[in-house]
Amino acid sequence: MDTIVNGVTASDIPHAVWRKSSKSGAQGNCVEVAPLPTGTIAVRNSRHPDGPALIFTQDEMTAFVDGAKAGEFDDPLATEPPPVAPAPGAATPDSGTPARYRAIGNELESLTGQLLEGDTVLDRDSSERLLRLLSGVAQLQQLHRVDADGNCTICRTKSRRWHPGSRQGECSVHAALSTYLGRSLTTPAAPVQRTGATRRSG
Ligand SMILES: [Zn+2]
Numbered sequence: 001m002d003t004i005v006n007g008v009t010a011s012d013i014p015h016a017v018w019r020k021s022s023k024s025g026a027q028g029n030c031v032e033v034a035p036l037p038t039g040t041i042a043v044r045n046s047r048h049p050d051g052p053a054l055i056f057t058q059d060e061m062t063a064f065v066d067g068a069k070a071g072e073f074d075d076p077l078a079t080e081p082p083p084v085a086p087a088p089g090a091a092t093p094d095s096g097t098p099a100r101y102r103a104i105g106n107e108l109e110s111l112t113g114q115l116l117e118g119d120t121v122l123d124r125d126s127s128e129r130l131l132r133l134l135s136g137v138a139q140l141q142q143l144h145r146v147d148a149d150g151n152c153t154i155c156r157t158k159s160r161r162w163h164p165g166s167r168q169g170e171c172s173v174h175a176a177l178s179t180y181l182g183r184s185l186t187t188p189a190a191p192v193q194r195t196g197a198t199r200r201s202g
Pocket residue numbers: 144145152153154155156171172173174
């Protein structure tokens with residue numbers, strides 16, 4: 001046959017060498033592919049070798065395989081389109097917060113660089129920026145107080161219900177502050193308790 005069109009009977013494709021995934025079962029329940037002389041790829045169901053073959057371009061196959069590798073078809077029964085993975089460094093729908101974090105990070109890096117210069121004294125502008133950053137951290141620390149039971153004032157109320165939108169678990173703000181400041185600076189100091197040893201005098 002001269003042209004191989006979509007839906008052609010698979011067994012009618014001359015010299016087609018069909019192959020399947022090593023993950024395919026031995027019972028013949030397989031998706032099979034065969035390269036065609038035109039540079040396209042035929043796909044058939046091994047249970048119906050005389051059934052129709054669908055013809056795809058290499059780009060189309062690559063797009064599908066890449067999506068499969070990315071896990072987009074892990075649930076073959078899913079009806080929702082796969083989520084669009086953001087390109088590295090691309091703005092995400094909720095990029096407001098990460099973008100802000102990046103800006104703060106850049107600012108801190110710049111200020112740190114100036115401080116590490118040693119004999120460089122921070123100018124008024126830089127000092128103000130540093131104070132603003134520290135104020136922001138202090139504000140966050142005040143807002144996201146975590147008590148001994150792990151309840152955050154903001155993220156988790158005393159009713160023990162997490163606010164909608166906050167991930168269940170440890171308060172993320174508290175966790176982030178702990179990473180940079182250390183637990184001792186973010187955890188309220190425990191009330192001083194008398195130990196048994198000191199009470200022995202009585
Ligand atoms: Zn919190």
